[in-house]
Each structure stands twice: as C-alpha cells, then as structure tokens.
Amino acid sequence: xxxxxxxxxxxxxxxxxxxxxxxxxxxxxxxxxxxxxxxxxxxxxxxxxxxxxxxxxxxxxxxxxxxxxxxxxxxxxxxxxxxx
Amino acid sequence: xxxxxxxxxxxxxxxxxxxxxxxxxxxxxxxxxxxxxxxxxxxxxxxxxxxxxxxxxxxxxxxxxxxxxxxxxxxxxxxxxxxxxxxxxxxxxxxxxxxxxxxxxxxxxxxxxxxxxxxxxxxxxxxxxxxxxxxxxxxxxxxxxxxxxxxxxxxxxxx
Numbered sequence: 001x002x003x004x005x006x007x008x009x010x011x012x013x014x015x016x017x018x019x020x021x022x023x024x025x026x027x028x029x030x031x032x033x034x035x036x037x038x039x040x041x042x043x044x045x046x047x048x049x050x051x052x053x054x055x056x057x058x059x060x061x062x063x064x065x066x067x068x069x070x071x072x073x074x075x076x077x078x079x080x081x082x083x084x
Numbered sequence: 085x086x087x088x089x090x091x092x093x094x095x096x097x098x099x100x101x102x103x104x105x106x107x108x109x110x111x112x113x114x115x116x117x118x119x120x121x122x123x124x125x126x127x128x129x130x131x132x133x134x135x136x137x138x139x140x141x142x143x144x145x146x147x148x149x150x151x152x153x154x155x156x157x158x159x160x161x162x163x164x165x166x167x168x169x170x171x172x173x174x175x176x177x178x179x180x181x182x183x184x185x186x187x188x189x190x191x192x193x194x195x196x197x198x199x200x201x202x203x204x205x206x207x208x209x210x211x212x213x214x215x216x217x218x219x220x221x222x223x224x225x226x227x228x229x230x231x232x233x234x235x236x237x238x239x240x241x242x243x
Binding site: 052053055056057059060061064065068069071072073075076 | 110118119120122123126127129130133134136137224227228231232234235236238239
C-alpha cells in the first residue's frame with residue numbers, strides 16, 4: 001500500500017471525525033473551528049484527488065469566509081448551546 | 085461588532101498583506117496555474133474578512149465607503165461583459181479571443197513543450213480573470229460586512 005492510498009483512507013476518516021465532533025460540541029465557537037478543520041481536510045482530499053482548482057475554492061470559501069460569518073454570528077448571539 | 089484584543093489585531097495586520105498578495109497572484113496567474121478569478125478573489129476576500137473580524141465593523145466602516153464598493157462590483161461585471169462584446173466588434177463572435185496572436189497586451193502565442201510558462205499569453209483570458217476577481221473580492225467582502233453590521237445593530241436592539 002503506497003503513501004497516497006494510505007492518505008485516501010486516513011483523510012476521509014478524519015473528515016467524518018471532525019464532523020461528528022462539530023455536532024457533539026456544546027461550545028459553538030469550538031464547533032465552528034471543527035467545521036473549519038473539516039473543510040480544510042476536505043480541501044486536502046480534493047487536492048490529492050488531483051482537483052487543485054476545487055481545493056483552492058474550498059479552502060478560500062469553506063475554511064475562511066464561512067468561519068468568519070459564523071464567528072460574527074456567534075459574537076452577536078450566545079456562545080453556548082442551550083442558553084437561549 | 086467591537087474590536088478584538090491587541091494580539092489578534094497585530095497578527096491580522098502582519099498576515100493581511102501576505103494573504104492579499106497571494107490572492108492577487110492567483111488572479112494574475114489564472115491562465116497558467118490552478119485557480120483563477122473566483123479562487124483568487126475568495127482568498128483576497130478572506131484576507132479582508134480577517135481584518136473585519138479583528139478590527140470590528142465600526143472601524144472598517146469608518147475607513148471605507150460602501151457606495152464605492154458597489155461601484156467596484158458593478159465595474160467587474162460590466163468589464164466582463166464589455167470584453168466579451170469587444171470580441172463581437174473586433175472578431176467573429178461573442179467571447180472571441182481577439183487579443184491572442186496580436187503583439188499587444190497578453191498577445192504572445194505560448195511556446196510548445198515543457199518549460200517556464202509565459203505570463204504574456206492568453207489573450208483576453210487574464211483581463212476577464214481580473215474582472216471576475218474584482219467582482220468576487222468586493223461581492224464576498226460586502227456579504228461579510230453586511231453580516232457584521234447587522235450583528236452590531238441586532239446587539240444594540242437587545243440592550
């Protein structure tokens with residue numbers, strides 16, 4: 001098994017793990033960081049699947065801009081889930 | 085939205101030019117390397133969004149004029165369509181690449197085979213990348229800016 005095939009197994013597992021962590025966390029700021037990490041790993045997966053165009057777009061929009069929008073929304077509301 | 089701590093502001097000030105230059109590089113080399121107008125514009129807009137998150141919407145709205153942002157975004161869209169229509173005037177069809185082959189701007193025919201890429205190629209493609217990049221930078225930055233401004237007024241309403 002080559003290194004690239006190993007990466008194709010490890011990175012999807014990490015993507016699923018980051019998504020599950022994002023759902024389970026009660027701290028919304030930490031959940032947003034988990035979503036950003038999931039997006040960055042997804043961009044890495046796009047890159048090793050030889051789609052660098054899509055990887056750059058995913059890293060720019062998914063990991064940066066949506067994170068900024070989520071952080072702005074959390075600062076305007078409550079940080080913890082369930083406080084209301 | 086208020087500004088963040090001094091550590092965050094200093095790091096954002098240092099990282100901003102690097103992110104901005106990388107985004108402009110992706111736009112300018114859109115016809116040679118992966119990426120193009122949208123991808124480079126998204127990178128440059130995320131650099132602007134980093135400044136906005138670090139310094140707060142009040143500081144940012146003091147520094148820029150929103151009306152001018154609207155003008156820039158319209159300039160990007162109009163420039164794209166205008167270059168496409170110039171293909172109808174100088175060439176045969178809409179989107180015709182009339183600059184390639186001429187010895188004018190971006191007019192060189194690239195040499196075949198492997199080697200270093202020539203930036204002065206591509207005809208109208210780099211110009212269209214610039215137009216799309218301008219529109220994407222300003223459009224995505226305005227989305228984040230409006231979000232931050234709405235968050236500020238929402239918090240003031242609750243108090």
